[in-house]
Amino acid sequence: MMAQSDLDLKETALKEDLKFYFMNPCEKYRARRQIPWKLALQILKILMVTTQLIFFGLSNQLVVSFKEENTVAFKHLFLKGYSGLDEDDYSCSIYTQQDAYDSIFYVINQYKQLKNISLGTLGYEHDGSGLKICKQQYKKGAMLPSNDTLNIDVSTETECIVLKPQELASKNAELKLNSSFFNLEFYRLIQVEISFKLKGIALQTIHARELPDCYAFQNTITFNNRAHSGKIKIYFDSDTDIQECKDWHILGSVLQKNSQYILVFDGFVILSCLASLILCTRSIVLALRLQKRFVNFFLEKYKRHVCHADRLEFINGWYVLVIISDVMTIIGSILKMEIKAKNLTSYDVCSILLGTSTLFVWVGVIRYLGYFQTYNVLILTMQASLPKVLRFCCCAGMIYLGYTFCGWIVLGPYHEKFEDLNTVAECLFSLVNGDDMFATFAQIQQKSTLVWLFSRLYLYSFISLFIYMILSLFIALITDSYDTIKKYQQSGFPVTDLHEFLKDCGNVCYRKEQASMPSICCCRRRQSDDNLILIN
Secondary structure, eight states: OHHHHHHHHHHHHHHHHHHHHTSOHHHHHHHHOOOOHHHHHHHHHHHHHHHHHHHHHHHHHHHHHHHHHHHHHHHHHHSTTOOSSOSSSSSEEEOSHHHHHHHHHHHHHHHHTHHHHOOSSEEEOSSSOOEEEEEEEEEEEEEEGGGTEEEEEEEEEEEEEEEOHHHHHSTTHHHHHTSGGGOOOTTTEEEEEEEEEEEEEEOGGGTTTOOOEEEEEEEEEEEEOTTOSSOEEEEEEEEEEEEOOSSOOOOSSHHHHHHHHHHHHHHHHHHHHHHHHHHHHHHHHHHHHHHHHHHHHHHHHHSSOOOHHHHHTTSOHHHHHHHHHHHHHHHHHHHHHHHHTTSOOOHHHHHHHHHHHHHHHHHTHHHHHTTSHHHHHHHHHHHHHHHHHHHHHHHHHHHHHHHHHHHHHHHTTTOGGGSSHHHHHHHHHHHHTTOSHHHHHHTSOTTOHHHHHHHHHHHHHHHIIIIIIIHHHHHHHHHHHHHHHHHHHHHOOOOOHHHHHHGGGTTOOOTTTTSOOOGGGOOOOOGGGTTOOTTO
């Protein structure tokens, strides 16, 4: 009798704790007057994180625009005859030997006069490096195309020469420029690579009340003659490295005060995320303890184990998402503070962390919308359809990969959208969404009748298969899950052991349930909905 009484008391206490755990914040307040700190903190965090992201995004836009505008300026400065638009994946091309010599010496001359012709805040690097010119070519041989004769050593050799700014300004520069190094044998020339490093300072950030950044531009101009087709492609590549300015003095206190205010705001963001991280971690730990109590009690009273689905009810995936978001926000905010103080320049890493964390924060808002039955349909539909959609995507992906490889190998030489695997995959994905269909059909080159006929069969079959069949089946899977959820909401969800255990706990009451409620807790649910435990 005593053992049975203790078991009943344990069961009553467990049911009370379980019901309280699966309540929404408003119901928890009505039951035990527990203030929804996590809800209030999440709302505050959304506002702060979004504001922080906007400030950093505006600052990052200045950095990106400065890089892009300098790259365009470099192309106009150092590429002779540059039209302003890249021809393809390369900037421009040349077709005669004289054009090749003129383009190479044009780069040298522009580098020599950089300070006199550049509109930007550019300068040479002071560590002794200058303009480095390297030519890669096959070892000597002989070639007579008229007699179909070729005698060449395919092993390559590389020669380099360095022209420093001081040397170019002196009279001895003509000796190097007239040396045998610049006598190019185009039949064995593979490529000529010109590389140089420039320094610059971005002053436009001052107008945004931010401290300026110092930049190092590693520019490389490549004259590519690997094909030996009579066309030399000229590639321009600029790697930008943001560096800390070693010595700067800016008059006026506006910049300093603005930076201090933003650093203080970032500190509050870190504190709010840290508090959210602690609260959510504590909730997960308490949920795991409650799960252990329920599993042990179920095994003690009913002599059987709790199913895996009921165990997962205690793991709140939203808390896990919030914890990941908080960790990323804290790390990103620390990086942002270091960038603001000009101790670090990791803009890309910081933007990825802050952008992803803000995405997770806003996605987490769906959790609170899920407390309303109307909005909860979306969450339950996604949850129910996800396994089927993933299995379906695996099967459809095999067909998609097959079309990708087939289009690349057959249509690649005749269509610019099929030149590499990445471009083919993007093109086919656009076709699935109905984008750019006519242009894909029209741009195929009619140099081979067989390939042209194959392209029609290939494109028509892909579009018909994926749009009319696979995409329709994909939508049908989601629609079927939606219909199932709607049916469950009308006739009741499948009852599990956990639901059955909580069915008769509706009479469990709390002393403070009838107390007055704040205005935020006006979202009372119907009593008939209390047995629906599908919250996680």
